[in-house]
Amino acid sequence: MRDGNGAGAPMVTEDEQAVLVRLRGLSKHFDVSPPLLSRLLEGKRRRVLKAVDGVDLDIPRGHTTALVGESGCGKSTVARVLVTLYRPTTGDLIFEGTDLGRLTERQALAPFRRRMQMIFQDPFASLNPRWRVGRIIAEPIRAHGLMDDDRAIAGRVAELLEHVGLRAGDADRFPHEFSGGQRQRISIARALASSPHFLVCDEPTSALDVSVQAQILNLLRDLQRELGLTYLVITHDLAVVRFIADTIGVMYLGRLCEVAPADTLFARPRHPYTRLLIETVPDLRAPDRDRKPMAGEVPSPLDPPTGCAFHTRCPLAAERCARDRPALRRDADGAVACHAVEEGRLPEWGR
Amino acid sequence: MSARASTTWSGRLGDALWRAWDSDLTYSFLRSPVTIVAAVVALGLIVASVAAPLIAPTDPFALATVDLMAAFTPPVWMEGGDPQFLLGTDDQGRDMLSAILYGMRISLFVGAASVVFAMTLGVGLGLLAGYAGGWIDALLMRVADVQISFPAILIALLIDGVARGILPREVHHEMALWVIIFAIGAPGWVQYARTVRGSTMVEKNREYVMAAHIMGVHPVVIALRHVLPNAMGPVLVIATIHLAIAVITEATLSFLGVGLPPTEPSLGTLIRIGNDFLFSGEWWITIFPGVALVLLVLSVNLLGDWLRDALNPKLR
Amino acid sequence: MSDPLLSVRDLRVDFPTRRGVLTAVDGVSFDIHPGEILGVVGESGAGKSQTGAAVIGLLEPPGRIAAGDIHLEGQRIDRLSQEQLRKVRGRKIGAVFQDPLTSLNPLYTIGRQLTETIRTHLPLSEAEARDRAVQVLGEVGIPSPADRLDAYPHQFSGGMRQRVVIALALCVNPRLIIADEPTTALDVSIQAQITALLKRLCREHGTAVMLITHDMGVIAETADRVAVLYGGRLAEVGPVDDVVNRPLHPYTEGLMACIPTTHERPPRLAQIEGSMPSLTAMPPGCAFHPRCPHAFDRCAAERPPLFDHPPSAAACWLWAPEGARATERAAS
Incomplete structure (x- = not known):
């Protein structure tokens, strides 16, 4: 295997050695306005889809980070920004010490593109x-x-x-x-x-049968061990995440609501949305045949709720949640963006 | 660009031939008797016209062989027919069979050339519009919208008229064939462009195209190597049906007398010339070229219809 | 036990193609009792959807029922004419498919679609049918159903649309609902809502459900009994708890082992080597024997029938009366 990290490589600090990819305030907005003519004639307004809205995430070298969430939460958009298919609207995408969002030339991106690859769903x-x-x-x-x-x-x-x-x-x-x-x-x-050093896997097994899924997940894990690869896995399947991920980020409507080591996240989920996800996933080994599913659906990302995006479905929502957007706060167990957690209103987790 | 050098070219050719024979296309072809007949007729007509100089009894353009005395000879099975002229002769004593073979040759050449022209232009612009998107796409598609609201024959007449107006007489005479090809082909690009644009927009969002983007493959290379070959399926269908339309358009222009000069008589020209004698009883001069035109257009159209159905997965 | 509502015996579904006849479903038998949810699981190509389509008479041509019989409430329905079948389908069997959009006509309001269905099969007036439609929409959890009658399908979200489809399947009180991957296109939180809804309706109305899915988790939480298909054949059938936790057939065993769960993180997942044979290359004998860790000579030579081991049954030579596992179990 060759290493293309030749001359001109930036000096890296110890922290940057450990972190392969660093996202800071990453946003990706899409202009989904109706055509100019309809805007002029029918008075329709410009519409912006905030697919990713201010995401901070560190992807450590040699480990597997996973992003989970339901459709429309922006996890696939993050993946595509990471592999330079999309240019970030704002924020930094720092890969091995270089901000790729600021590289405009195709040639300048080439050495980085060689070191990252993607595996697709279909x-x-x-x-x-x-x-x-x-x-x-x-x-x-x-x-x-x-x-x-x-x-x-x-x-x-x-x-x-x-x-x-x-x-x-x-x-x-x-x-x-x-x-x-x-x-x-x-x-x-x-x-x-x-x-490559870095593989982005976008729903790598969602289109496969379970017996084949096991083969592919085992293969990905073997390859990681042999080649020292760093993975970012995008999936909606919590059982897959449990098997493959070291660190998990939960996304809802373009924002990260919780980031934590996998064991911690499943043992003590804190964000009410994380709890909802873990509670609703049907489990073969411990089926809950009398579950009371949570009502409501994911709001349209075109018109997200004010404040905390999850407050419309949240059992712990207070008046403040509809008004202020909670920041992602870091602590020993990871990071959570929730007023209830911050105010200590979170009930004990018992599953 | 082969990735492996281990298999021989002849082996690959064998593979390809076997795949073609074993394909769904061959299967649906063999199950449709109408299509088989159409293919035999079309192929026969095309081969006969391409090989016209070899198989035609006489050369209708060689003035030395034309005998004015033989003018208006009826077909061989009628009274006064001459075995030398199977389908009779026209007003100048030219053998109708030879004239039809040569005329079909010109008609097919003009048709095929305008199809190639329209296809190249349309596929190129469609690929550009679909792949680039944005204002380039908007602009090209608006032009297409405007153009499609004029009948193709009107545009062809306009182009032909303008060419006659601006080109000196001798130059126009020399260029007449190319002017006609341009006039017939130019309005045809819209259909190709729209189709290719549509399939390009589907293909460019497929994951294998994204994979190539992530590798940093140049967008032009992606468009040509990945997107174009996979967007070409429907183009074949349009081209086949377009060939029939182009032949008809050329015949119409020639019938109106604005097409090719009488020194290069296409089927349309033959029909126009014969039309003058229809009521004086020399019907063969116009009917036989007409029959040839109908057979050609019908068989090509039937092939196009079959191809469209066979390539459409929904109808399979 | 009561008489079965639906009884399928030795069902075979053939697809004649130019490369020969493909047998998509091969000798499948099962019963569904009133009020019961039977899960039908299998990987893609196992024949689960074709089985469902055969029962409702919606096999896509050139597919056809080549052998076997299907009885609904004692009436044989696989030989009915299209016209008779349509009546049975509307009145006694409802269908819910994966993509709610294909089950709804985008040009009609959902109220019109519901009332038309109701009036086709029940002797009700227009006003009564509307009342019934409102009632059914309320039952499936559409908020303020009376106001939503005049809405078009595209005005509903994916989850709500699937509820409308279920309302459409339920509005004439059928005896059986065939649900083919009803939650596959939905997000997990919505999935849970839909399966809970199916279960509740089943309990309240005594409707039986044939739940076809690839998701064992959904089956484990929803079904009473489960039939496992492999290569168009029935591998195992039994109560859901037995099939999941005490599988008989080596395929079921492998399948259950390779499904990851959120409760533990093993260093590797168990895996079944290889993949399901395609219908064009079905091995002789037991369809699973090339991948089976316990296969012996007989498995490659003879196709195993379904051996009864109450409460389950499995098509595997290990479970023949003289088979290794059957004798082992008898001894213990």
């Missing part, structure tokens, strides 16, 4: 159907100019295929000849081709 859409597997896996190698000899590339592709549990000869086949789980392995092989 194994049927993430591989170009017209390309052979060998060409798909070789794409990052060629894109970054890591090798130019065809035979060397073929050798590397064969090695990658075997590394993810496929056969070297599979390079000559087309994606449609593989099952969903095998395609996800191909996707992982492609992600590893440029020897």
